[in-house]
Amino acid sequence: MSGAEVDLYEVLGITNNASKDEIRKAYRKAALASHPDKVAEAEREAAEVRFKAVQEAYDILYDEDKRHLYDTHGMGAFNGSGEPGMGAGPDLDDILAQMFGGMGGMGGMGGMPGGPRANKPRRSPNEEQKYEVKLDDLFKGKTVKFASTKNVICSLCQGKGGKEKAQAKKCATCGGQGVKQVLNQMGQFITTSTVACSTCNGEGEFFSPKDKCKKCKGKKTTEEKKILEIYIPRGAREGDKIILEGEADQVPGQEPGDIVFHIVEDEHPIFRRAGSDLTATIDITLAEALTGFSRVVIKHLDGRGIELQHPKKPGDVLSPGQVLKISGEGMPVKRGDARGDLYLIVNIKFPDENWNPSAEVLEKLKEMLPKPDAPIPADAVDEVDYDPKGNLDEFGAKDAHGGSAWEDEDDEGEPAQCATQ
Numbered sequence: 001m002s003g004a005e006v007d008l009y010e011v012l013g014i015t016n017n018a019s020k021d022e023i024r025k026a027y028r029k030a031a032l033a034s035h036p037d038k039v040a041e042a043e044r045e046a047a048e049v050r051f052k053a054v055q056e057a058y059d060i061l062y063d064e065d066k067r068h069l070y071d072t073h074g075m076g077a078f079n080g081s082g083e084p085g086m087g088a089g090p091d092l093d094d095i096l097a098q099m100f101g102g103m104g105g106m107g108g109m110g111g112m113p114g115g116p117r118a119n120k121p122r123r124s125p126n127e128e129q130k131y132e133v134k135l136d137d138l139f140k141g142k143t144v145k146f147a148s149t150k151n152v153i154c155s156l157c158q159g160k161g162g163k164e165k166a167q168a169k170k171c172a173t174c175g176g177q178g179v180k181q182v183l184n185q186m187g188q189f190i191t192t193s194t195v196a197c198s199t200c201n202g203e204g205e206f207f208s209p210k211d212k213c214k215k216c217k218g219k220k221t222t223e224e225k226k227i228l229e230i231y232i233p234r235g236a237r238e239g240d241k242i243i244l245e246g247e248a249d250q251v252p253g254q255e256p257g258d259i260v261f262h263i264v265e266d267e268h269p270i271f272r273r274a275g276s277d278l279t280a281t282i283d284i285t286l287a288e289a290l291t292g293f294s295r296v297v298i299k300h301l302d303g304r305g306i307e308l309q310h311p312k313k314p315g316d317v318l319s320p321g322q323v324l325k326i327s328g329e330g331m332p333v334k335r336g337d338a339r340g341d342l343y344l345i346v347n348i349k350f351p352d353e354n355w356n357p358s359a360e361v362l363e364k365l366k367e368m369l370p371k372p373d374a375p376i377p378a379d380a381v382d383e384v385d386y387d388p389k390g391n392l393d394e395f396g397a398k399d400a401h402g403g404s405a406w407e408d409e410d411d412e413g414e415p416a417q418c419a420t421q
Contacts, residue, residue, distance in 0.1 A: 008056075008057040008060060008061055008070065008075075009057075009061070011030070011053050011054060011057040012026040012027060012030055012054065012057050012058065012061065013026055013029075013030065014026045016071070018061075020062060023058065023061050023062050024058075024062065027054065027057075027058040027062070030054045031051065031054050031055070031058075034047055034050040034051045034054055035047070035051055036048045036051055036209070041209075041210070044209045044210075045208055045209050045210070048209065052199075121254065122254065122255060123254055123255045123256070123257050124248055124249055124250065124251040124254045124255070124256050124257045125248065125249075125257050126248055126257040126258045126259070126260050127248045127249070127257065127258070127259045127260065128260050128262065129259075129260070129261060129262070130261075130262050130264045131242070131261040131262065131263055131264065132264045132265075132266050133232055133236070133263055133264070133265060133266065134266050134268070135265060135266065135268040135271060135273060135301060136268075136301045136302075137232055138232065138234075138235065138236050138237065138263075138265065138331070139234065139235075139301035139302060139331060139332065140234060140301070140302050141231070141232060141233055141234035141236075142231075142232045143229060143230070143231050143232075144229070144230050144231075144232065145227055145228070145229045146227070146228055146230075147225055147226070147227055147228075148225070148226050148227075148228045148247070148259075149223055149224070149225050149226075150223070150224060150226065150247070150248065150249050150250070151221040151222070151223060151224075151249040151250055151251075152221060152222060152223075152224045152250045153220070153221060153250050153252060154213060154215055154216035154219075154220055154221055154222050155215070155222070156213055156214070156215040156216070157213035157215065157216060157220070159220045159221070159252035159253075160213065160220065160252075161206075161207055161212065161213055161216065161218045161219065161220040161252075162207040162211045162212055162213055162218065163207075163211055163212070163213060163214075166207060166211035167211075168203075168205035168206060168207050169205060169206060169207070169208060170204070170205050171197060171199055171200035171203070171204055171205055171206060172199075173197055173198075173199040173200065174197035174199065174200065174204065176204040176205065177197070177204055178196065178197055178200065178202045178203055178204035179194050179195065179196055179197060179202065180194070180195055180196075180197050181193075181194055182194075182195050206218070220252045221249070221250060221251070221252070226247075228244060228247060228259075230242050230244065230261065232263070233334055234332040234334070235276070235331055235332035235333050235334040236263055236334065237263070237265065237273075237275075237331075238263060238264060238265040239262065239263065240262075240263045241260055241261065241262055241263070242260075242261040242263065243258050243259070243260050243261075244258060244259040244260075244261075245258050246258065247259045268301075270298070271301060273331060275331075275340065276330050276331045276332075276333050276338075276339065276340025276341075277330045277331070277340040277341050277342070277343065278301075278329070278330045278331060278340065278341075278342045278343070279342070279343040279344075279345065280298055280342070280343075280344060280345070281344070281345045281346075281347050282297045282298055282324075282344050282345070282346060282347065283347050283349050284297075284318055284346055284347065284348055284349065285348075285349050286348055286349065286350050286351065288310070288318075289310075289317055289318040289319075289346075289348050290317050290369075292309075292310050292311050293308075293309075293310055294307070294308075294309040294310075295307060295308070297344065298344065300329070306326070306329065306342075308324070318346050318348065319346065319348070320346065320347065320348045321345065321346065321347075322345075322346040323343055323344065323345055323346070324343070324344040324346065325341055325342070325343055325344075326341065326342040326343075326344065327341050328341065329341065329342035330342050
């Protein structure tokens with residue numbers, strides 16, 4: 001689309017005061033009428049040009065900011081992609097001078113960049129993605145196979161994009177450079193940046209429809225499915241990377257990049273990890289805490305049962321919250337045989353409401369268990385009733401001023417309210 005000679009409103013068959021709804025309807029009608037797939041092979045190239053003009057007209061006129069820029073400065077403020085940029089009309093200095101009264105001469109902002117087309121990087125981009133892994137698999141290590149679909153160099157045209165003896169045409173939009181200088185409007189100001197040409201996809205050249213490769217349709221690459229395999233090493237942790245070298249999408253003239261997996265550690269229902277150490281809570285009955293036991297207290301991440309014998313010496317008891325450290329039963333350390341430690345937190349399970357011992361049993365327990373401390377001295381003693389199922393969520397709820405003795409985290413930073421005297 002040459003830009004300066006074409007009226008975008010005429011392309012869509014609408015007036016210059018058309019609403020957005022009218023623009024959308026006109027675009028659908030024009031796009032359907034000029035679609036390349038709807039015409040004969042001989043007319044396809046001309047249809048592609050018309051279709052591109054319709055698309056560009058819609059992209060500019062449907063966007064209010066671009067439409068204002070077009071109404072003010074015409075296609076000279078746009079490039080071939082419909083983005084604000086350097087077109088074939090007035091140059092950037094002229095536009096800036098019109099808008100800001102002589103500021104168009106600001107250094108480095110005007111003019112079309114010269115020189116050859118920007119060089120492509122040596123490698124195609126890496127593909128980065130997160131990979132969620134269970135703690136069990138990080139403990140044991142795991143090999144995972146999965147199907148991957150990626151772009152590979154077309155085997156028919158060898159990445160040329162065209163038939164064997166066909167010659168690519170130089171892109172008129174970017175002059176064969178593959179890039180365009182575009183205007184970016186930010187409030188009152190306009191800045192410039194260089195972007196890949198959308199007409200030729202940054203190549204600087206393209207094949208006509210009749211000369212395109214039949215297999216890749218001129219894209220130079222085709223899709224291929226492949227079974228890939230990754231190994232998650234024992235002891236790997238959150239943030240570690242697993243790299244499959246050269247398995248990213250292939251791009252003609254570039255070495256393929258890598259697929260990079262970033263490990264995300266799934267939360268485990270029992271174990272919690274800190275570095276190479278593990279922690280978990282074990283349930284011990286009151287009887288076991290006082291008299292001892294010998295049993296498996298937890299199933300480890302590799303399926304092994306961890307057995308403990310208590311007490312270690314006669315008379316020892318376990319207390320609520322007591323921590324039992326087991327050396328060498330934590331996470332494996334990568335590239336070595338060492339392991340972290342396992343910390344077991346003791347939770348004493350007291351009898352529930354279903355426990356109904358006889359009076360004789362309770363009397364014997366009183367005799368066997370340690371006696372209470374000496375009575376607390378007081379000036380007077382009141383025997384009171386109590387609710388055995390009290391709830392601390394109700395603490396402070398009856399404050400006459402609506403306050404609470406608990407501090408709500410959601411109210412941090414809120415100024416305190418003064419009570420009316």
